[in-house]
Amino acid sequence: MKRIALLHSDTKLVNIVFDLANVNQKIYNPTFLSRPNLTVKRDSGRSLNGQGYSHILHKYRTLSVTLSADVLNEAEITFIETFLSKPYKYIAIQENNVWSGYIEVLVTEESTPITYIDELIELPEITLNFEYINIE
Amino acid sequence: MIIKYNEIANKIHLMPINSVWIYKKYSALEQEDVSIYFNNPEADSNYKILAKNKTDMYGGNRLLGYMIDITAYFPYNDFTADYVKLLDTLPNIANEPNISFWQFVLFIGNNVPYSQDLHYVNSTNSNYIKLTNPSISVEIESVELRPRISLKINQFINKLEGHILR
Numbered sequence: 644m645k646r647i648a649l650l651h652s653d654t655k656l657v658n659i660v661f662d663l664a665n666v667n668q669k670i671y672n673p674t675f676l677s678r679p680n681l682t683v684k685r686d687s688g689r690s691l692n693g694q695g696y697s698h699i700l701h702k703y704r705t706l707s708v709t710l711s712a713d714v715l716n717e718a719e720i721t722f723i724e725t726f727l728s729k730p731y732k733y734i735a736i737q738e739n740n741v742w743s744g745y746i747e748v749l750v751t752e753e754s755t756p757i758t759y760i761d762e763l764i765e766l767p768e769i770t771l772n773f774e775y776i777n778i779e
Numbered sequence: 780m781i782i783k784y785n786e787i788a789n790k791i792h793l794m795p796i797n798s799v800w801i802y803k804k805y806s807a808l809e810q811e812d813v814s815i816y817f818n819n820p821e822a823d824s825n826y827k828i829l830a831k832n833k834t835d836m837y838g839g840n841r842l843l844g845y846m847i848d849i850t851a852y853f854p855y856n857d858f859t860a861d862y863v864k865l866l867d868t869l870p871n872i873a874n875e876p877n878i879s880f881w882q883f884v885l886f887i888g889n890n891v892p893y894s895q896d897l898h899y900v901n902s903t904n905s906n907y908i909k910l911t912n913p914s915i916s917v918e919i920e921s922v923e924l925r926p927r928i929s930l931k932i933n934q935f936i937n938k939l940e941g942h943i944l945r
Binding site: 760 | 835837842843
């Protein structure tokens, strides 16, 4: 089972080792958590003599996580709003009971990405799309 | 808390629905206003508490809450003007200005709301289902030789706690 920890901070973290006791952090059991998906940005085209080229410019990873109504209540939604509004955002992923270190991420959505299952106000669902800050 | 199955195994009681109570309040502190009882519903009255699930990434079902569907049938064919007005009022309680909330209580088994004199059928135990601000709709249908009222109530709840009481 995979879990995800969301951590917000006003300053950049010095130590990226996962800390279970961090007060600005919450741990969730998501309905869906993708594997970090690699995106390779290329500059490709064809030169005057017909030779094709594709130069790798940089690589980065994206990750999508869905939190459903079974883990969301008013307090959790407020925490996620705080998380999204802080300058530094970190995630950590637990797999086979082993936590990764903190990974700094960015989000591009401007409003809180909340939807409601079957249009029921009692069933909120939040899908967060993260992009890893560090390029490979 | 440990509940052993052999301690509860033989405690299965017949508990027919015996009464429906709807009341509204203009504030939480006030006594209930406009209490309506429907007593002795027909035997095919029923309720269902259905799980609302969502499939997760492992193919399992996550329980998000419960949808409560209640249908209670009441034999009645004396449609006076006041009674028809009451039937019109019930589904529109929510639209009244200044309403604080209304509650719906379904009494099951040997349960007596206030001092109503009801008939119990093979019932020594009791439960009740209590819902706040549910949706109410009223239908009239004819069965065999008589018309009857069907009262349909449904609501989504997150947890059973606080809604199914003894």
